[in-house]
Amino acid sequence: MITTVKGMRDLLPPETRVWNRLEETAREVFALYGFDEIRTPVLESTELFVRSVGESSDIVNKEMFSFEDRGGRRLTLRPENTAGVVRAYVEHSLAQEGLVQKLYYLGPQFRAERPQKGRFREFRQIGAEVLGAADAATDAEILILLFDLFSRLGFTGLRVSLNSVGTDECRPAYVDALRAFLAPLAESMGEDDRRRLEQNPLRVLDTKDPALAERLAEAPQMLAFLDAESLAHHETLLAQLDEAAIPYTIDPRLVRGLDYYTRTVFEVTAPNLGAQNALLGGGRYDRLVADLGGPKTPGIGFAIGEDRLVSALPEAYRLDALLRKGTVALVALGEDDRADALALARTLRAAGIAVDFDPRGRGPGDGLKAAGKKGHALAVLVGSREREQGIALVKNLALRTQDIVPRAELVTFLKGKISS
C-alpha cells in the first residue's frame, strides 16, 4: 500500500466541512477589514528564506525541504508565507502604488520537523500582512481583527501575549546587558540554555528550567531599553488596545524565532493543544522589505496555524459546520424511477437547492439509511405512484415524519424547510 509521506496527512469528509467553514469565516473577516487575498508559489528560491527568516533560525538551519532542480537552482518548499508575500511586494513594485497594502493568504507550508501533536510537516496557515504603514494603529487593527475572528469562531478567554523587541538600534544594548546578566549563571545552566546563550541570548528568556526561570525575574527587560520612538509606539498601541477593549498580557519574555521581527511581537496560545500550543504568532518587521531589495517599507503580519486552530475550535462551531443544513437527499423508490429522480434533481438544483442523489437505486430502506448516515436532514422520495399523482414525499429524517407535497410546490416547500 502506498501511504502518505511522513508528517503529511489527508483531510477527509466530513472533517473538511469544518475546514471550509473556518476558511469562509476567515475570508469574511479579512474582507470586512479591507484585506485582499494574495497567492504566492509554494516553491521559492532557497535564498529567499535564508535572507528573510534568517540563517541562524532553526527553520533555515534544519527544517527546510530543499532540493536542486534539473537546472541546478536551489529551491525550497516554503516554510512560512511572509517571505513570499514580501518577495512579491518587491518583485511587482507594489510600493509604487503609494498605498497601504493589506494582504491575506491561506495555504500549505512545509517544515521537515519530527511530527508530533499539533505539528506536521505539511501544515496550513492563515495569515495576513500589512505593508507600508509604521503606525501603531496598524498593529492595533491587526490585533482587533484577530480578536474579531476568534470571537466569531466562538472562542472566549483567549488572550494575546504582547511584547516589543525594539529595533536594530536599541536591541544590541539590551542583548549586551542580558548577556552580562546571564554570564555568571552559565555554569548552572542546562545544555540547551547554554547553547541559546551563545546563539541568541533572548531565547534563554524562554527557558523551561524552573530554577533558571526564577532567577530570570531579576533579568533586565527589553522594555527598559527601548528607544524613545519604539517606546512611544508600544505605549500608543497599548492605549489603542485598551480603548478597543482588546484583552492582552504584556509578556516581557516573549521572543520569537524568526530573525526579522522589530518592535511589536505577539502570540496566542490555547490549552489542550499539547506541547505545541501556539495558535498564532506574528509581529512587526520594519526592515524585511529593504533586506529583500525593496524600498524601505514597514510591515506587520501574523500567521495562524490552521491545523491547530481546527483542533482547538469550540465544539459548537465544529458541530454547526458538520451539519449539512442546505442539502436534501433524493431517493428513487423503485429501479425504474431513477430517470424521473434525475429530472427532479435538476429542477431542484436549478432553484438553488442542493440535492444529494443516490444513483444506486437500492430501494427506500437503503436509500434512507444512507441519507441519515450522511447527516442530511431531509429526504425527498419519488416513485411511480408519486409520479402519477404529481407529488413527492418529503421525509424529515430526524423526526421520521413525512409530508405529501405537490411537485409544483416542492421548491417552495423545501426552501421553507431548509431556511427554518
Place this chain on the structure above:
RNA sequence: GCGAGAGUAGCUCAGUCGGUAGAGCGCCGGAUUGUGGUUCCGGAUGUCGCGGGUUCAAGCCCCGUCUCUCGCCCCA
C-alpha cells in the same frame, strides 16, 4: 536531529507458557418485492507494518527497518 512508547479486520482492541488469529463496533445479505437508526438470523473480514534471524514451530523471542504517537529542540 535527540529520547520514550506503539504497530493484529474498515475502526477500537484482546491474544495466556512460542503450537498456525479473536471480540465489539461498522460493513454485506436475509427476516421485510415501496420507508432508515431498534431487534433477530447469517456472512466476509487479515501480507499479525516490512525484512531477516533463532526454533520442529513465531502475532509472541532477537536484530534491522518503516510508520504512527508522545516528549525535547523549535515553531503555526
